[in-house]
Amino acid sequence: MGRQPNISYQKRKRTDSELTDTERKLYDVVRSKEDMGIWTGEMKKETRLQDPEFTKILDSLVKLKKIKKFVNIKYNKRKYFIAAEFEPSKELSGGVWYTEEGKLDTDLIHGLKVLCKKLIVRENVATSESLTEFINKSGVVNVKCSKEQITEILRCLVLDNEIVEVKSSEIGVFGKISGGTPSYRCSNKEGDPKVGAMASFPCGACLRINECTPNGVISPMTCVYYTKWLDF
């Protein structure tokens, strides 16, 4: 029997059951780690596969969309993989405030902080619910923010002395907010805290103060920071 004519060869998408034994072995290792994922060094150790075969199988699983790469914010130079059906845990990815590259999304955080502060100044007093609703409706931010995210931003503003957290008394400016609800208003004296006594001269900023002694290598008489400070 000769070859059947006119039947063209077509690449068929492989299914889960059609993984090769080595592919299956590697996939099972990755999948067993669930949302914690695994890095390539650990994979090699557990499967006892060596390059170049390991790389070939890994690429194949990625192409098959069985596994995906992600950045572990703690070890951002290592290549981490996770089974496609899982999402990396918040602990590894950094959560909503981290970009896919594993970096803190400072632009988004700063933008939301400025926006929340402006809205509180405008409204005199606001709750996390009212701020979340306004921010999501206005479309100023191109991602949808949860109430929890906005609460985190507000907590950070409180730590920065930009706003203060108060409980609604239902009187005056709190009229529309039910009693006892955590609310936020601008602080009387906002911005950077006043410079303390210790922070206003070199010893306050010095990281080597523990090594400084009257007759030591580092001493107040020979201190370069003092010399610079007293250079009128």
Add this chain to the structure above:
Amino acid sequence: MVGQNGIMLAVNIISSHFGILVSKVCECLLRKGSLTIQNIVRFTELTPQQVKHSVLVLIQHNCVQAFSFRSDEDDQGGVPKGTHYVVIFENILHRLRFAKFSSIVSEQLDKESEELLEGLLQHGRLTLEQIILRALSKRNEGDCAIQDVLREKISKLVSEHFVERCPPSEPSVRLQDGDNSTRKRGTKSASFVRTKTLEQKVITAAVSLKRFDFTMNTGADVISEANALRKPANVTVGEKRKVEALEMDDGTIDEKDILWRANFEEFICHLKQKACIASVRSRLDDEVGVTLNAVLDATRGPEKKVKVENSVPLSLDAIFEEVIKSEEGRCMTKERVDLALSQMGCHPTTIGTKASYSVDVKNIIEIARKEEVESLISKRYGKDACRMFKLLWKNGELMETDKALYFFPISDTAFVNKNEALKSLSNLGNDGYLQMEKPVSQGAQSQFLLWKVNKSSLGEHVFDEMCHAALNLRLRLAYELEQEHEILQLPKHKRIGAEGKRYERIRDVNILLESSLMKLDEALMLFHDY
């Protein structure tokens, strides 16, 4: 507890005021605890005469108190019999604050009272006769009328508690386990903790009931009496005590025997009130400051203690009455006073039908301390580290670095990159600003780290570091003045050209270092005395 830097600062102060011999004795007492003269001689390797004179100088300036141990049993358990000497660390540091004490008297009373106080600050302890003679020597007049005016001024200083009688020369303290630091001495710092407790006991035992007893004896002319024959100098201690006991029998005080000194506790009370008001003024607003001043003024009773945690409960009417006594308060309404009280977190407590307000002074001091530490951390470790510190202070409990297994993670709440968070927290932990814990689960140490602010140990650590910084400022100032000694001696007409510039520089350096030291001293009091 006072750390090594506190001791070094105290020794430096004594050394610059009284010289190296006295500072050696002082350092020995600071490091070893209470000692007898024989033991001081043994530890310092000075001659008995040198030690005796040095101790007398320290007693004269209220830096050392003599005492004896009182034991129920005959056997004193190895404690050397006789007089022991304990150093009063706080009184040494108060020497940095004499200018502040003088200005309080100048503000509250008058310039003449300030001069009288200066005599006591300069000489440590003086009899009434000596105080008057010193004041008269500064004037050209010295008649009886002037002397009576001076006596009246001293009487006022005593009634205002700015001046007090010196404590008994040798109070006895009940002997308890751990009191004998020469017998059971552990580490240097541990021995200091024990000594500190003993120091407090001695101070308490030395408080006399007649502390502020001043009955004026008008009409006596100290100048003519001073010229007359004086009592023989070799009066024994026992005889002197008898004289002290009998002195009030005729209703007047003995001007030649009773010693008077500045009451540092009263000045610290005043400075604490000022610090509280300055703190609320900068954190909240001026009206809150005026209201707090009124509350604290109304609170001040006959028993003036520094470590007051709450002001005396007062009605809103009583507070308002006090507020309008001041010029700033006159433009305030009752409603604004009420608002100022609520801004301080002071809400009314109703007992029966009357509502009263009591300000949490301890909380105001704690906030002021927190602001000082925050400012230091922000400058030294950056804003992110400061935010994490604030979070931990506010939370008051253990928190995890970056994981949220059992606790809330610090890095997420403070919006700090997780890697940076661990680095900053470790730096703060290593430098004594945070306490780190590694929880142990099922016998093995966990991977995650827990952090918290331990407020009491943090306070001690910051105070010790401030003592180090104060010592550095003093050493640098002394060094700068020594370097430019010749320039400072130049007469005015020769301060031209390069010399003139050097003179201006050293003058500015002096001002800057002195003002920094004064400001730092306020922070030292905030962490140690309030």
